[in-house]
Amino acid sequence: MKYNHIGIPTRSRFDNEIDLPHLKMTVSDHQDNAFGIQWQRYWDDAPYPELVKQVPHVAFEVDDLEQALAGHKILISPNRPSPGLTVAFIEVNGAPVELMQYDKNN
16 A cells, blocks of 8 residues: 545635535645645535545555455445546544555556
């Protein structure tokens, strides 16, 4: 696994917001800082578990998402939020963790 970012939910607006209507959330660019911090504001009708919408998560890139999910409680099933990327959320010791798999040809 390789660290990608930490996602911090907030209800407040933040600089350089990026609206993602297809995901019903607004984010900051985690690549605009050396630590991979991404602010996230979930829209009122965002269809995600409360744990994901309220508790910060850490995200890791994995080579084999299916293998990385094995044996874990899945909060959000694998999905493709953008071309070339598949993500899923699991729960680890009461905290959400995002697992990300980039297509091999990207």
